[in-house]
Amino acid sequence: MEKRNLETCFSPALYEADLHLNSIVVIIDILRATSAICTAFANGAASIIPVEGVEEAREYKRRGYLVAAERDGYILDFADFGNSPFNFTREKVEGKTIVYSTTNGTGIINLAYSAEKIVIGSFLNISALVRWLKSQDKDVILFCAGWKNRFNLEDTVCAGAFAEQLLASDLYSTICDSTHAALDLWKVAKNDLPGYIEKSAQRTRLRNKGLDDCIGFCLTPDLTEKIPVIKNGILVDNNL
Amino acid sequence: MEKRNLETCFSPALYEADLHLNSIVVIIDILRATSAICTAFANGAASIIPVEGVEEAREYKRRGYLVAAERDGYILDFADFGNSPFNFTREKVEGKTIVYSTTNGTGIINLAYSAEKIVIGSFLNISALVRWLKSQDKDVILFCAGWKNRFNLEDTVCAGAFAEQLLASDLYSTICDSTHAALDLWKVAKNDLPGYIEKSAQRTRLRNKGLDDCIGFCLTPDLTEKIPVIKNGILVDNNL
Numbered sequence: 225m226e227k228r229n230l231e232t233c234f235s236p237a238l239y240e241a242d243l244h245l246n247s248i249v250v251i252i253d254i255l256r257a258t259s260a261i262c263t264a265f266a267n268g269a270a271s272i273i274p275v276e277g278v279e280e281a282r283e284y285k286r287r288g289y290l291v292a293a294e295r296d297g298y299i300l301d302f303a304d305f306g307n308s309p310f311n312f313t314r315e316k317v318e319g320k321t322i323v324y325s326t327t328n329g330t331g332i333i334n335l336a337y338s339a340e341k342i343v344i345g346s347f348l349n350i351s352a353l354v355r356w357l358k359s360q361d362k363d364v365i366l367f368c369a370g371w372k373n374r375f376n377l378e379d380t381v382c383a384g385a386f387a388e389q390l391l392a393s394d395l396y397s398t399i400c401d402s403t404h405a406a407l408d409l410w411k412v413a414k415n416d417l418p419g420y421i422e423k424s425a426q427r428t429r430l431r432n433k434g435l436d437d438c439i440g441f442c443l444t445p446d447l448t449e450k451i452p453v454i455k456n457g458i459l460v461d462n463n464l
Numbered sequence: 465m466e467k468r469n470l471e472t473c474f475s476p477a478l479y480e481a482d483l484h485l486n487s488i489v490v491i492i493d494i495l496r497a498t499s500a501i502c503t504a505f506a507n508g509a510a511s512i513i514p515v516e517g518v519e520e521a522r523e524y525k526r527r528g529y530l531v532a533a534e535r536d537g538y539i540l541d542f543a544d545f546g547n548s549p550f551n552f553t554r555e556k557v558e559g560k561t562i563v564y565s566t567t568n569g570t571g572i573i574n575l576a577y578s579a580e581k582i583v584i585g586s587f588l589n590i591s592a593l594v595r596w597l598k599s600q601d602k603d604v605i606l607f608c609a610g611w612k613n614r615f616n617l618e619d620t621v622c623a624g625a626f627a628e629q630l631l632a633s634d635l636y637s638t639i640c641d642s643t644h645a646a647l648d649l650w651k652v653a654k655n656d657l658p659g660y661i662e663k664s665a666q667r668t669r670l671r672n673k674g675l676d677d678c679i680g681f682c683l684t685p686d687l688t689e690k691i692p693v694i695k696n697g698i699l700v701d702n703n704l
Contacts (some may be wrong), residue, residue: 233476238478374477375645399665405617408648411652425639
């Protein structure tokens, strides 16, 4: 049996859309976007509309939507809350459609749009997502969001954790240097993940803004079985 | 004393020229371009003219230059030899100016042209180059050539080896996730570097073309004290 191909991409600037038309893309942006999205679905959100611009988010707010919106870590004045996973509580999001303002995330979704399917990955849903990927007979590309097109450590070690579980299944093989690197970095990091993430630049950025309270939470595996998936540009629960 | 900044770039597609105007750029493309260039100077080459196009290389050949030229690992019919470091013997190159055809390398040199200085790094000249970098009061960016804009393992672990030596000096600090990753991968790789490089995609590409005889050589530290540097678009010995 021919094995499925597993690849990893470290930055939107490195994504080669034409190579992944038939692949499932796993978007990984654990501090904090994809962790927040997984949390929202874990707490019963009906759907999430990712929007790029501040004005677009403001217009949705005028029309009565719940809006999560930040720029550089600060909540926009018209928004209901910011992008920390702690904001997406059951009280606030259950049954709701949430508008999520994210310049980086919207760009990535557009880049990956030609792929077979786009799903949202984080430590919070890793085992459930791996089980689902294994049930699909498709190549997989782990797409690290990075930061302003740069490589980042936290998304890379999370990609390595996904790669470890997928490759252990024997359904996948890889000849991708980025996957090998992510896997090796995950093996270095996994025995003390919070300690390892201490040296990441995003750890320092969040600390400097007082936004680092959620980091331990974002590094916790398997808090939810939910698999957010893009359908018609909107994030919904894959099981619905 | 303020420390100098050390950064690493994993691909030409990730290089941010504006951030490195005052930095020394170390170009790393160990399988095989920067290893071949270091070998040429070790064997007494006077200078190397990097050219982009095949026709440009052919024109230099007509004018009597020694030309090293490959495409996808195969020697071009008009060239004197290919891009393996083993071709740059003292008999062939001593005192000579060599034209070196490299699409990837020329692109990288153009990208980095606005920087303070561009030097050529490999395992072959690592300690000499580190000593020289330490003698310069400048930030350093380790620029991995990658392969067709992709991340690669071999240049990354070499960047990690440079980072280890530079950071050990206490003259440099880094808040660059790519540098941390390169350093951690180097620590994984260094006890069995040839074994580690076995899994790199370039290792397989070179083996498939029968061009892998030089890999052990390219992974050997400190075979030369030479530091090739770009001056007016030409590679020359930094000590001259």
